[in-house]
Amino acid sequence: MLRRLLFLLLPAWFLVSLQACNQPQPLPADLEPSPTLPPMVLVESQAAQTEEALETDQPPVNNSAPLRFTFPTPIPPPKSLWRPALYEVPWALGPFDHFYFSRPIAANEVNWPVADYRYGGIFFSSDIVHTGVDIPVPRNTPVLAAASGRVVWAGYGLYYGNNDPKDPYGLAVTIRHDFGFHGQRLYTVYAHLERILVVTGQIVQSGEQIGLVGTTGLTTGPHLHFEVRTDRNSYFTTLNPELWLAPPVGWGVLVGQLRNTNGSFLTEQDVGVRNRQTNQKWTVRSYGKTAVNSDPYFRENLVLSDLPAGDYQITLQYLEDEFTLDCQIRPGAITYFTFRGKHGFTLGMPSPPPVDNLLRPFNP
Numbered sequence: 001m002l003r004r005l006l007f008l009l010l011p012a013w014f015l016v017s018l019q020a021c022n023q024p025q026p027l028p029a030d031l032e033p034s035p036t037l038p039p040m041v042l043v044e045s046q047a048a049q050t051e052e053a054l055e056t057d058q059p060p061v062n063n064s065a066p067l068r069f070t071f072p073t074p075i076p077p078p079k080s081l082w083r084p085a086l087y088e089v090p091w092a093l094g095p096f097d098h099f100y101f102s103r104p105i106a107a108n109e110v111n112w113p114v115a116d117y118r119y120g121g122i123f124f125s126s127d128i129v130h131t132g133v134d135i136p137v138p139r140n141t142p143v144l145a146a147a148s149g150r151v152v153w154a155g156y157g158l159y160y161g162n163n164d165p166k167d168p169y170g171l172a173v174t175i176r177h178d179f180g181f182h183g184q185r186l187y188t189v190y191a192h193l194e195r196i197l198v199v200t201g202q203i204v205q206s207g208e209q210i211g212l213v214g215t216t217g218l219t220t221g222p223h224l225h226f227e228v229r230t231d232r233n234s235y236f237t238t239l240n241p242e243l244w245l246a247p248p249v250g251w252g253v254l255v256g257q258l259r260n261t262n263g264s265f266l267t268e269q270d271v272g273v274r275n276r277q278t279n280q281k282w283t284v285r286s287y288g289k290t291a292v293n294s295d296p297y298f299r300e301n302l303v304l305s306d307l308p309a310g311d312y313q314i315t316l317q318y319l320e321d322e323f324t325l326d327c328q329i330r331p332g333a334i335t336y337f338t339f340r341g342k343h344g345f346t347l348g349m350p351s352p353p354p355v356d357n358l359l360r361p362f363n364p
C-alpha cells in the first residue's frame with residue numbers, strides 16, 4: 001500500500017523538484033554578484049586610428065595619446081559565483097568522514113546544489129522527500145562519473161523499470177562503484193540526462209563523461225539530479241550526497257542532528273547559519289519524514305556543505321525560544337552539533353559506534 005502511494009506521489013515530487021530548479025540560482029543573501037571582469041577595452045578613437053594606419057601603411061599621427069590597450073584593474077570574482085578547487089578524493093580528515101566522490105559537474109562550473117531543495121527536502125505537505133541534490137546547469141553540460149565503477153543502469157525506467165519513457169528520472173545512469181562503505185556497495189545516480197554516453201556493463205573512470213545534462217523525466221528545466229545509494233540500487237537506500245562529495249579546499253561541512261525534547265527527530269526545522277566574519281547567511285532545513293536515510297555514524301538530519309572556513313553562529317527557533325550556537329567551520333572537515341529541544345545545542349562529534357569497521361573497503 002505504501003509502495004503504491006509512493007508511486008502515485010512520486011510524479012508530484014518530481015514536479016515540485018522542477019519548480020525548485022526553475023527558481024533563480026541560489027545566492028547567499030548578502031552576496032549579490034558584483035560586475036565581472038570587463039573585457040579588454042580599446043578606445044574607439046584609438047581603434048579608428050589603428051585602421052587608418054593599416055590602410056595607409058603609415059605610422060599614426062602622433063597628436064594624441066599613444067595607442068594602448070586599457071587593462072582594467074583586476075577585481076576579485078564575485079564571491080557568490082566563486083569556489084576554490086576541490087579536495088582530492090577520497091578525502092577524509094576524520095575517521096568517519098567519507099568524501100569519496102568528486103562533483104558530477106566539472107568544478108569550474110557554477111554548480112551549487114539548489115539551496116532550498118536539498119536532500120530530505122519537502123514541498124507542500126507531501127510525504128515525499130528529495131532523495132538527492134539538484135544541480136542546475138545549462139542543457140548539454142557534461143555529466144561526469146563521480147568515481148570509478150561499472151555502469152549498471154543506462155536508460156529510461158530507473159524507477160518504474162521496463163524502459164518506461166515516462167519514468168520520473170528520465171534518461172538516467174547508475175554506477176556501481178568499485179569500492180564500498182561499511183561493507184556495503186555504493187552507487188551514484190545521474191538523472192534527467194539529455195543523452196547517455198555509456199552502456200550498461202561499461203567500466204568508467206572517475207571524471208569520465210557519461211552523459212549530458214537535459215530535461216528528460218519530470219522536469220521543466222535542465223538540471224542534474226544526483227544521488228548516492230548504498231547496499232542496492234534503490235530509491236529507498238539513498239544517503240545525503242553532501243556528505244559524500246569532496247568539499248572545496250579550505251571549506252567545510254556542517255552536520256546536525258535535531259531532536260525535540262522528547263528525543264524524536266525534528267523534521268522540516270529551519271536553521272539559520274551565519275558566518276560571523278563575512279555576515280554571509282544560509283537557511284537550511286532538517287530532513288522530512290520518509291524515504292531519506294542518515295549516515296550510520298552521524299545519524300544526522302541536517303547537512304550544509306560548501307561553507308568557507310571561519311566562525312559561525314547557528315540559530316534555531318524552537319517553540320517560543322531562540323537558541324544559538326557559536327561554532328567553527330574548519331577546512332575540509334565536518335563540524336557536528338546536536339539539538340535537543342529545550343536542552344538546546346551541544347557541539348562535538350558523536351561517540352564512536354560499537355563497530356570499528358565503518359570504513360572497511362567493500363570487496364565485491
Ligand SMILES: [Zn+2]
Pocket residue numbers: 017130132133134224225226
Ligand atoms: Zn532532484
